[in-house]
Amino acid sequence: MSSRLNSFILASAAKCIGCRACELACGAAHVQGGVSVGSLQGSIAPRLYLTRVEEICVPVGCRHCEDAPCAAVCPNGAIQRTDSGVLVDEEYCVGCKTCLAACPVGAMEMAQIWKDGRPALRKVVDPQNSDTFILEPALLASKCDLCHERENGPACVEACPKDALILVDPMKVKKRRNIEAALALAGVDTRTDFRSGEER
Amino acid sequence: MENLTQVVAIDQAVCTGCRRCAEVCPVDAIIGAEGQPQSIDTSKCVICGQCVLACSAFVSPFDDVAENLPAMRKERGLDADDQSLLFAAHFRSDIKRVSALLSDPAKKSMVQCAPAVRTSIAEEYGLAPGTLTPGQLAASLRRLGFDAVYDTIFAADVTIMEESSELLQRIESGGPLPMFTSCCPGWVRYMETAWPDLTEHLSSCKSPQQMAGALFKTYGAEIAGVGPESIASVAVMPCTAKKHEAARPEMQASGVPDVDAVLTVTELAAMLKAKNIDLTAMPEEEFDVPMGLYSGAGVIFGATGGVMEAALRTAIAVTTGKDVSESGVKFFPAGEGIHRASVDVAGKNFRAVVVSGLANAAPLLEDVRAGKADFDFMEVMCCPGGCVAGGGQPKLLPGVDRADAIAKRRGGLHRHDKELPVRASHKNESVVALYEKYLGEPLGHRSHELLHTHYGDKCGGH
Structure with missing residues (x-):
């Protein structure tokens, strides 16, 4: 991964069939569990979102922006650019949703966050007894973390049955484009067809 | 139902x-x-x-x-x-149906689990595919409240007794041959909907699930000292088609349904978790006698080729007088999802076919229809790999190597077969006692009433 520019996950709308395997794998990768759906402990909240517009369907997720608006607007400093991309620190998130409004691609959601097999909790007044509080799962900022703690990399990329998702390393792409452009100037056509998402 | x-x-x-x-x-x-x-x-x-x-x-x-x-x-x-x-x-x-049956004080509840349940249910608790938990499964079912924890594998052993006798009878009396296995309800339904002219080739044996259910409400009812209507008969299956099979109107040997409700592996795991029963933390307990005693031959019903191998073990032992733990018959690949073998049993050459995956059966059925079949007995499992890959099994997450998981579940069953003291159906003491005390002999009058049926009468939508 380039330390200068963040990687991000890009989907090919031409390849996507809308099966939601990426969303399921993503949700599963962020809770504890084994190989089966029934083994998952906790609610499944995907961090990329299959989006339909007429005939088009494709998952949309975080671009890990270099000047990330979500990080810029967070009043609590809970979102930071790190070597592993733009990440939310749930300890500091208060669920104000400013990031959700600021994100240009709608990558931010508010969801139950699972830490160490338990949901992050919030204190609310007990509806049965206004003198006491109860704890319930809080909805906090939830976004793609590139599965940076996962051995095999992003779960969505691994799960896609059509290879429609790729983990883009921007510097590699840029250098390849330079080479392709240089060859094109020499009359050799080696352009990557972006719609098919093929990496060459 | x-x-x-x-x-x-x-x-x-x-x-x-x-x-x-x-x-x-x-x-x-x-x-x-x-x-x-x-x-x-x-x-x-x-x-x-x-x-x-x-x-x-x-x-x-x-x-x-x-x-x-x-x-x-x-x-x-x-x-x-x-x-x-x-x-x-x-x-x-069908979780609610089973909960209602379990909480009915007028009912004695009896449960059975298919072989393939014990090699996969641990996945629902985060363990690897193929982790064997027969003892914990029995303990968990007991904690859930079942009065008798019996087993489908016992009935698989009974199926071998009945089906091998039927095959020998068909060979002696000239047909209809080739004979097809009838333990897989997806396969039976495929025959009834797509090949109705060939249903007479299906063995008349009920599936192990239905045999167990019929025996629960007759033999089991006698043991429990109650009538068939006082028994709640529940099956835990790796299969969705078993839910449909249990509801077939003719599957009522005692006048009431043989099986009252069918849970899949995932449903049982969900029920256990709702009652805070951690299967993986359970002690290893035995299944109840008599109908919870089983052989290794019955265990491998849950994997493709298993019914065939189980039948061969008993056929070779009965016809040669030589007890074998494994048949030793080698099946060779003969096309997508098809294995074949030729073996001499009682001086006669016997040709066997094993089909894994419903879609692979069609060419063989075309041959049967055209009168060109070059085999005597065919095992078909609807799901590729057998019941270890059934539709009621734990649903694997995207990205999980499915073929590897199914191979490991199958490996678990074969390991279980090898570790059991009795590995042939006819050597199962409870099966021997069942025939001595209750059924008489395979294909006898009582067997005919309880354990056999006629396929092909019912089809249409579901």
Whole structure:
């Protein structure tokens, strides 16, 4: 991964069939569990979102922006650019949703966050007894973390049955484009067809 | 079993039309355009549930339809606050039916588990595929409240006694041959819907599930000292088609349904978790005698080729007088999902075929229809790999190596077979006692009444 520019996950709308395997794998990768759906402990909240517009369907997720608006607007400093991309620190998130409004691609959601097999909790007044509080799962900022703690990399990329998702390393792409452009100037056509998402 | 809804269905409000289900459907029963919600042609569907396993279109908490979750759960027979993930392709839940049976003080509850349940249910607790938990399974069922924890494998052993006798009888009396196994309800339904002219080739044996159910309400009722109507008969299966099989109107040997309700592996795991029963933390306990005693031959019914191997073990022992732990018969690949062998039994050459995956059976059936079949006995398992890959098994997450998981479940069953003291059905003491005390002999009058049926009368939608 380039330390200068963040990687991000890009989907090919031409390849996507809308099966939601990426969303399921993503949700599963962020809770504890084994190989089966029934083994998952906790609610499944995907961090990329299959989006339909007429005939088009494709998952949309975080671009890990270099000047990330979500990080810029967070009043609590809970979102930071790190070597592993733009990440939310749930300890500091208060669920104000400013990031959700600021994100240009709608990558931010508010969801139950699972830490160490338990949901992050919030204190609310007990509806049965206004003198006491109860704890319930809080909805906090939830976004793609590139599965940076996962051995095999992003779960969505691994799960896609059509290879429609790729983990883009921007510097590699840029250098390849330079080479392709240089060859094109020499009359050799080696352009990557972006719609098919093929990496060459 | 009245007022039951369709066993396998696709929720139009959740389906995205990716059609990955259509890729695995063995009978092309999934109808719909790409990108549009799909539906099931119930006149063709064999209820194998492979679509349910393949479906990854789930209700995300961020979907608009998530607002209707309580109503959607209710429609599927789940509690309104059930937390399990809902997918477009799904099967009917029978958890509530089983809970009602268990809490009925007038009923003595008897449960059976198919072989393939004990090699996969641990996956629902985060363990690896193929982890064997027979003892913990028995303990968990007891904690759930079942009065008698019997086993389908016992009935698989009985099936070998009946089916091998039937095959010998057919060979002696000239037909109809070749004979087909009848333990897989997806396969039986395929015969009834797509090859109705060939159903006489199916063995008249009920499946192990239905044999066990029939024996629970007769032999088991006698042991328990109650009438058949006082018994709640529950089956835990790796299979969705078993739910349909249990509801067949002719499966009522004692005048009431042989099997009252069928749970899949995933449903049993959900029930156990709801009662805070951690299967993996249970002590290893025995299944109850007499109908919980089983042989290694019955265990391998849960994997492709297992019924054939179990039958061969008994056939070789009975005809040669030589007891063998394994038949030693080697099957050779003969096309996609097909294995063949030729073996001499009692001085006669016997040709056997094993088919794994319903879609692979068609060419062989064409041969039978044309009178060109070059085999005597055929085992067919609807799901590729056998019941270890059934539609009621734990649903593997996307990205998990499915073939590897199924191979490990199969490996678990073969390991279990090897570790058991008795490895041939006819050597199962409880089976011997059942014939001595109750049934008389295989294909006898009582066997005929309780353990055999006639396939082909019922088909149409489900």
